[in-house]
Amino acid sequence: MAERERSSAPRGAPLPARRSVVMDAADVGRVLVRIAHEVVERNHGTSGLVVVGLQTGGVPLAERLAGHLASISGAPVPLGRLDVAFYRDDLRIRPVRPESVTEIPTELTGRVVVLVDDVLFTGRTVRAALDALADHGRAQAVQLAVLVDRGHRELPIRPDYVGKNLPTRRDETVEVGEWGVAIRGTGE
């Protein structure tokens, strides 16, 4: 799902091998620690926070972020995952297969939700996620943390915590894995 955000190139199209790594695993690790400190600073601690990862790319990052928050504050932070497939506005253009699960560990009303995704692109996934969250209760506030902001927004959506601003061309693909982050071009 998040994958769709990364590229406007058709799925399954052969990709030439022009690929440059822009963050390695250590960079990603440092960025997550920094974001965790920013979250704590901004919210004056972690009480009332819920960390929610967007399926599928945001989930492992959310797990790590929640871990850092817990070790900074000394108290566990509730962790959830959100699949926004049924809330997308492009279902009719390209139906998705919802295969992943949604798990919201606690009532959201009155809490501050930190949404986590790997790549922020058009903003449509986040828009869908805001709708999906609203069906789980009225959060006091929703903040957005992304590992990479690659630009090209189609909606008025802005992240609160950014790992790295990454200027890209629209037709490039941003790949995220345990090894780090890379940009893949479409060839000459």
Place this chain on the structure above:
Amino acid sequence: MSRPGLLSVADLGREGIVELLHLADSFAQVAARPIPKVPALRGRTVATVFYESSTRTRLSFETAAKRLSADTMTFTAQTSSVTKGESLRDTVETLDAMGVDAMVVRHASAGVPARVAGWVRAAVVNGGDGEHEHPTQALADCFTLREALARRGGGQPADDLKGLRVAIVGDVRHSRVARSDVLALGALGAEVVLVGPPTLLPPSTEGWGVAVAHDLDEVLGEVDVVYLLRIQAERLREAFVPSLEEYTERFGLTRARARRLPEELLVMHPGPMVRGVEIDAEVAGSARSLVTSQVRSGVAVRMAVLFRLLARAEERAGG
């Protein structure tokens, strides 16, 4: 031509069934939430077109459509121009012209949903046709069994029912539920035995891939699931079973019979139940009964079917 619909379990095959069950997993999660509704089918219209009385199937489809944010229309033969002699074809063509995206058709005659599919552009879903099929009930039953087994085993629901032994008991001959269940359970690898008096079993089960038995007590010790079908009094007269009491004595899941059963044997019934005939009221409400779980599953699998058929836009009626 109609857009793809769901007329028979046979159209789905194993892969189609498994795909719908996976999708239904997601929708079962939606049902458990404070706001059990998603916007996936906003702007779509689903009509239930029922020429035969039904509460649970119609309500289940309407609930499913509403939880997907589709609009719903209800057509029942009793309150419509059918009483003025409007033909089936006129009726469904009228609904089609109104821009309905899917029609759930129930009719006392086998094959009616398939005929309707040839007349309309909407996707047609078989909501039960005569003695032919009731595909969404079979999907609900598979979903229920798969969940019950996962609960017992403590893992994720499996993609098959291999090794599971199911007895379908009662009026199999006239049952569309039995027909669809035999296909679906068979596709997922379960073993099915049909149990009833010879007069209530199909004249031939060649090609069904099932066993046949006439003594319920013999079968009960050898199966994991007993699936009871509804008994209609008028069918018994045709079948030369002297009385309901005698039927209950031989083929009903009475309290006495249930007491002799192993604790882990599961009981299912598609509803509506005739308590005291094919199933004892206490047994129907006991821990081994999956009846309410079947109803819950019904909504989830119908959401999956409607979503699968309508989330795509290409063949939208009227362009």
